[in-house]
Amino acid sequence: MADREGAIERAEAYSPFLKSAAALFPDIIATFRSEGPDAAVGAALAIHSDSIAEKLRRRRHALALAVALADLGGEGSLEWVTAALSDFADAAISEAVRTVILERMPDAVPEGIAIIALGKLGSRELNYSSDVDLIMLFDPDRLPRRPRDDPAEAAVRYGRRFVELMQQRTADGYVARVDLRLRPAPEVTPIVLPVGAAISYYESSALPWERAAFIRARAAAGDTALGQSFLDEIRPFIWRRAVDFGAIEEIREISLRIRDHYAQGQAFGPGYDLKRGRGGIREAEFFTQVVQLIHGGREIGLRSPATLDALRALASAGHLEPQVAAAIGVAYRALRTAEHRVQMIDDRQDHRLPGDARALDAVAKLHGMEDGPALVDWLRPHVEAVGAQFDSLISEREERLSNDPDILRKELTAMGFADVDEAYRRVQDWRSGRSRSLRSSAARAAFEQMLPNLMNAVGTGPDPVRALNRFSDVVDKLSSGVNLYRLLAARPRLADLLALILAHAPPLADQLGRRPTLLDGLIDESSFAPPPDANELAKRFLAVIDRDPFDIALDRIRRMVGERRFALGVQLLAAHRDPILIAEGYSDLAEAAIVALAEGVTREFARTHGTVPGGQLVILGLGRLGGRALTHASDLDLIYLFDAPEGAVSNANKPMPATDYYNRLASRIGAALGTPTAAGPLYEVDTRLRPQGAQGMLAVSLAAFEAYQRNEAWTWEHMALCRSRPLTGTNEAKAKVRDLVRAILRDSGDAATIRADAAKMREEMARHKPPAGALDIKLGEGGLVDLEFAVHILQLTNKTALDPRLEVAIEALVKAGLIDQGADADLRLLSRMLVVLRLVSTQGMEPAEESHELVARLCGFDEWDALVTAIDAARRRIASRWAKVRESE
Known part of the structure; x- marks a missing residue:
C-alpha cells in the first residue's frame, strides 16, 4: 500500500540530503504527491538548462529525490529504483560523451568512442549513491579529431573532459563519480584505450577476476556499435565452454579474494559493512557469478548480468536449488534496500550501518522501522543465509592477509610496517597478477598461503621497504613462480628463511633480486651441508673448464661461485655453522675460483701467446684471503709473482719477454675475477699491495719481489706479508714462495x-x-x-x-x-x-x-x-x- 505522505515526512525528518532536495525541487514533491513516482521521475528528467553541466546535475539531484520517495513509499521495487538510476546514468554519459566531442569538433559525427559499463551500472543495478565503473575505448580510424591531433592524445583529451563534466562538484552537485580503474593495467595505461589493444589484452593477458567483472559488462553509451563489437570479440574470454580443473581453481581463487574469514568476518550488528561484510551484498553477487561462470559457457541463458535475473535463471536451469536461489534473492533485496537507506541520509557512497546508535535509529526510521535494533534484527537472517551459501564455495581456508583495504592496512601496521602505504601498495601490486610469475591461479594460491608468514618477518626487520623491493625483484624476474611459491607454502621453514634474508641481509637479498633462481639451491638440505674445501671446489670448477668452451665455462663458474657464496650466507644467517667456519668457507671458495680461473685463463692465453719455458705464475693471497678469514663483503688482496729463467721469452710466433707475458696474463686473470657479467659480479680484486703499489708493474718476478721487500719495502708491507700465502702454481713453486716470504719476514729489521x-x-x-x-x-x-x-x-x-x-x-x-x-x-x-x-x-x-x-x-x-x-x-x-x-x- 502506497504511503506517499509518510515517505515525504520520513525523508524530511531523517535525511538531510532529501530535506534539502525537497526545498530545491518543490514541484517534484507536488508531482509525486498528486501523480505518483513515474510522473515525478518524468518531471525530474524534463528539467532543462542551456548549460549541459547544470542540466545534468539538476536532473540527477531531482531524480534522486523522486526515486527515494517512490522507494520509501513502497511504490518502487528494487528493480524499478535501480533501473531508473541506471537509465539516467546511461543517458547522462551519452550526452556527456557527445558534448565533449562536439565541443572540440562541432561539425563531426560523435562516433568512434565507446563507453563500456561494468559493475552495477553494467547490470542496470546502480545503487543510490554509486560510482559508475567504466571502460572507455576508441577506434583510431573513426574518432573525430583535428588534422594534427594524434588519435591516442585526442581520445585521452576527450576522456579527461568527460570525467570532469561528470564528476566535478558545483553548486548543483555532480552527475556521477567515474571510476576507470577496471580498465586493463590501469596503473600504466591511458584512461581511454584503443579498442584493438583492449581486445588483445583480454585475449592474452587478462586475469581471472576480470572474467567475473565482465559478466556485467554492457555497451552503455557513446558508440554502442563499437562497444558491442568489442564485447562480442572478448566473449570467449568471459564464457568458456569447457570447465576444467584450472578454471575451477581460478573461480576458487576469485572467491578467496572476496571472502576473508579472519578479516572480514566481523560480528554482525552496528557498523556492519553491507557490501563487503560476511554475508553481504558482494557475497550474494559473487556466489551467483561463480555459478554463472561454471555453467554459462555452455548455456547462454545463464548469462544475465543482473543478480536477481541470474538467480532465477540458475534455479530454472537446475543449477541452484529453488529455495537457495529464493533465499539469496530475498536477502539481496533486503541488503540493497538497507544500503540505499544508508546512502539517502547524506548522498554519500557509504555501505556501513552506522555504529552510532542515534545515526542507526535515523536509518531505521527513514525505512519506517521503530529503531536501529529492529533494522539489525530484520537484516540478520538474510546476512546469515548469504554467508552460509558463500561458505560452500570455499571448503578449506588457510590464513591469508585481508583483501579489504582498511583491514589489510591494520594488519600491516600490526606486523610492524612503518610505511604502511608502501607495504599495502606492494601487496596489491602482487595480487594484481601482472607479474608473469603470478599469472596462474595455482601460483597465486600458493603465494597467498605463504605471504602472511613472509610479511610478518619482513615487517619486523630493519628495512622493510627495501626488503619488499628486493622481493618484488624476485617476483618480477621469475618466469614461472608456481613451483617456488608452492615450495614456500609447503615448507614454512623455507619461507621463514626467505623472510630472514629479505629482512636482515641486504647483500643476499640483492643477489636474489638479480638471480631469483638462487632460491632453488635451498630446496633440500644439501645447501646446508658443510662446504667442500678449496682443493675439491677447484677440481669441480676445472672440470667445467675441461668440458665447456672457455667463455661458457667462465660464466658457469661465476654462477657456481655466486650460488656457493649465497649458500654460505644463508648458512650463516640460519645459524647452521659458526661464523668462523663460514669465513673459512668464503676463503676456500675464493681460492678455488682463483685457482680454476687462473688455470683456464692461462690455457686460453697460451693458445695465442704460447708459454714461457721453465716459467710459471704464482698468485699470492694476502689479508683476509691469506688468513682464510674472508667475509661476504671482502675483496681479494692479490700479488702476482712469476718465476722464470733470466731472459726467458714466450715460445709463440711473436715472442714476448717473460715480464710482458706475465703482466698481460695477470691482467686477464684479474678481469676474469673482477669484471661483472650477466652472471653478476664475482669479486673485487685489490692489487695495491704489490711492490711500488699502484705505480708498480702488475706482475713482478720473484727476484724483483725479493729485492724490493729486502731493500725498499716499508714495515707495513712486511706486516701485510705476515698474512700471505701462495694460491696457484706447482707445489714446488708455492713452497719456494712460502720459504722466500718467511725469510724476508725473519730479516725484516730491528x-x-x-x-x-x-x-x-x-x-x-x-x-x-x-x-x-x-x-x-x-x-x-x-x-x-x-x-x-x-x-x-x-x-x-x-x-x-x-x-x-x-x-x-x-x-x-x-x-x-x-x-x-x-x-x-x-x-x-x-x-x-x-x-x-x-x-x-x-x-x-x-x-x-x-x-x-x-x-x-x-x-x-x-x-x-x-x-x-x-x-x-x-x-x-x-x-x-x-x-x-x-x-x-
Missing part, C-alpha cells in the same frame, strides 16, 4: 724500528680512516686492527709464529709466552661479529635495533646486551695488548 713504524702507521690510519661508529670492531680502539697490529709486531720482532692465519699465529705466540691465552678468544669473538655484520644490515658498523637479537644469537649470545658487554670487555683487553706491544722495549 724491533725498535718495527714498533715505531707500526705505532706511527696506526696513528695515521686512525686519522685518515676513523671508526664508522662506536661499535666499529675493526677500526675502533681495541678492534681487530689493533689486535692484528699487535700480533704482526710480535711476529716480526720475535721472528716466530709466521703463519698467515691469525689464530694459528696467536697459538704459537701463546706457547712462546709472548701473548696471553685470552687473545684467541677475543679474536674469535670479534671475527664472528665482523662476519655477521658484513651480512646483516648495519649503519656505522652497528646493526639496526630490529637485527640485534639475530646478531647476538649468531655470535653465540642469548641477548644483545650480553654480546655488547662481551665485545666491550674484549676490546679493552685488546687495547691493553696493543699498548703493551707498542711500548715494550
